[in-house]
Amino acid sequence: MAELEHVRWIRRPELRRPYMVAAFTGWNDAADAASSAVKHLVESMNATPLAEIDPEEFTDFATIRPHVRLNDGGNRQIVWPTVSMWTADAGDRDLILVLGPEPALQWKLFCKQIVGVAQTYKVSTIVSLGALLADVPHRRPTQVLGTAADQAAIDRHDLRRSQYEGPTGIVGVLSDACHRASMSSISLWGAVPAYAAQIASPKAALALVERLSEILDVDLPTVSLVESVETYDAQIDQLIVNDPSLTRYLERIEAMGDDDDDDEYEFDDDDDDIELLIDEEDGDAALPPDDRPRDDTPLPDGPVDSDALMAEVEQFLRSQRDD
Numbered sequence: 001m002a003e004l005e006h007v008r009w010i011r012r013p014e015l016r017r018p019y020m021v022a023a024f025t026g027w028n029d030a031a032d033a034a035s036s037a038v039k040h041l042v043e044s045m046n047a048t049p050l051a052e053i054d055p056e057e058f059t060d061f062a063t064i065r066p067h068v069r070l071n072d073g074g075n076r077q078i079v080w081p082t083v084s085m086w087t088a089d090a091g092d093r094d095l096i097l098v099l100g101p102e103p104a105l106q107w108k109l110f111c112k113q114i115v116g117v118a119q120t121y122k123v124s125t126i127v128s129l130g131a132l133l134a135d136v137p138h139r140r141p142t143q144v145l146g147t148a149a150d151q152a153a154i155d156r157h158d159l160r161r162s163q164y165e166g167p168t169g170i171v172g173v174l175s176d177a178c179h180r181a182s183m184s185s186i187s188l189w190g191a192v193p194a195y196a197a198q199i200a201s202p203k204a205a206l207a208l209v210e211r212l213s214e215i216l217d218v219d220l221p222t223v224s225l226v227e228s229v230e231t232y233d234a235q236i237d238q239l240i241v242n243d244p245s246l247t248r249y250l251e252r253i254e255a256m257g258d259d260d261d262d263d264e265y266e267f268d269d270d271d272d273d274i275e276l277l278i279d280e281e282d283g284d285a286a287l288p289p290d291d292r293p294r295d296d297t298p299l300p301d302g303p304v305d306s307d308a309l310m311a312e313v314e315q316f317l318r319s320q321r322d323d
Contacts, residue, residue, distance in 0.1 A: 004116045006057055006109070010049045013087060015094040019216055020118050023129040024083075026102030027169045031192040033131035033204035037212070038099045040205060044221040047086035047097055051117060055082050058103035058110045083110075085117065090218040096123065102170045110170070111177035118183060125153070125184040127215065128171045129208050131201070134191040135253045138236045142207035143191045146215070149175070150184045157215050159186065188212060195246055196236050202228035 021041070023034035041047065055061075064081045071077055083100025096117070103110045118126055136143065146159040154161060171187060178185035188211055190204035206225040213220040240246045 004113055004120070006054045006113050007117060008052045008054060010051055013048075013050070015087060015096070015121050017093040018087075018096050018121050018123050019090075019093065020096040020098060020114075020123045020126045021129065021212065022098035022114065022126060022174065024100060024102040024170050028102065028130040028171045030131040030133045031197055031199060031201035031204060033190050033192055033201045034129035034208060035099060036200060036202065036205040037129055037208040038097055040209065040225055041088065041095070041220065042086050042097050042099065044224060045088040045090070045095075047088040047095075050085040050087045050096065052085070053083040053100070053110070053113050055080050055103075058083075058105050058107075059101065060104035063104060064101050090216065090220070093216075093218065095216075095218075096121065107170060107173045108177070111174050114174060115177050115181050115183065118178075119181065123183070125186060126174070126178050127186045127188065127212060128174055129188050129190075129212070130169075130171050131190045131192050131204050131208070133194040133197055135256070136191045136193055137250055137254050138193045138196055138203070138233060140254075142201075142204045144207050144211040145189045145191070146186060146211065147189075148184070148186045149179055153184055153186060157186070162187075186215060188215075193236070195249060196239070199232070199235060199239075202232050 021038060023029065023038040025032070025035045029035050059081055061081075066081060067079045068076055069079050081101045083098065083103070086097045086099075088095045088097060098114065114126075134143075146157060147162040148154050148157070148159045149161065151161075153159060175185045175187055188208055190201075190208045192201050192204050202225045206222055206229060209220050209222055209225065213222075240250055
């Protein structure tokens with residue numbers, strides 16, 4: 001079992017057949033969807049603090065800065081950017097919920113702390129949540145892609161085996177750490193509209209929670225997320241109405257989806273972290289809406305070739321390796 005020298009325990013309860021669910025803000029968290037999903041679970045399930053990972057060894061404080069707060073007595077205190085853990089009652093089992101910023105340093109040591117806590121409580125599976133930007137319309141149901149390395153988990157939960165090669169984030173490293181520790185892990189990824197990247201997406205968070213609920217076979221709360229989706233859709237509708245170029249772009253990607261036989265939009269993170277998709281037709285990186293091709297961009301003749309699309313994504317990411 002890994003040494004947990006960087007874990008500060010708040011309490012040490014007995015847990016029943018727990019699963020661990022983790023999300024990290026940063027590169028793996030388009031439109032805050034993954035972190036919002038775990039934050040929602042913490043709040044709606046009245047989760048209780050379990051432990052914290054000391055940020056000193058893992059955080060670049062010049063990039064993710066601590067905050068100054070005034071307490072009830074008016075005294076100043078520093079709030080450090082910390083990865084925290086909570087426990088929550090999920091019926092006949094418990095959940096360990098993990099949430100915090102993606103670390104900047106010593107990722108292998110950081111993941112040893114996460115895996116060590118999971119081993120302490122004999123967690124059967126660690127489920128990591130992520131979100132990526134994709135050419136998908138906001139009014140369609142959010143797609144969630146699930147990957148795993150364990151064939152039994154793939155068959156049981158209708159997941160995919162990742163074939164991705166290229167730059168990765170903390171979710172990919174954590175999955176690798178689980179594999180090395182002979183622990184089952186699953187990654188769930190929600191697709192967020194690229195043109196709405198700056199708007200937090202309760203819709204993608206809801207889709208992640210619903211898929212998580214299926215995998216864990218527990219009834220997770222979703223009411224507050226459901227109530228937020230209509231406001232989210234209306235907010236993006238207003239954004240599009242005020243920008244003709246966005247309207248044309250949205251019509252284009254909706255037409256691409258309608259051409260597909262199964263009425264699903266192809267996206268493929270193949271495990272994690274791809275926040276730029278490549279235009280299938282001319283190989284350009286997905287651009288902000290104002291920089292996208294206008295109406296003269298031709299539509300594909302048929303369904304998007306996901307293999308070709310993925311090959312272009314991987315080639316683009318490799319070209320960015322030194323950036």
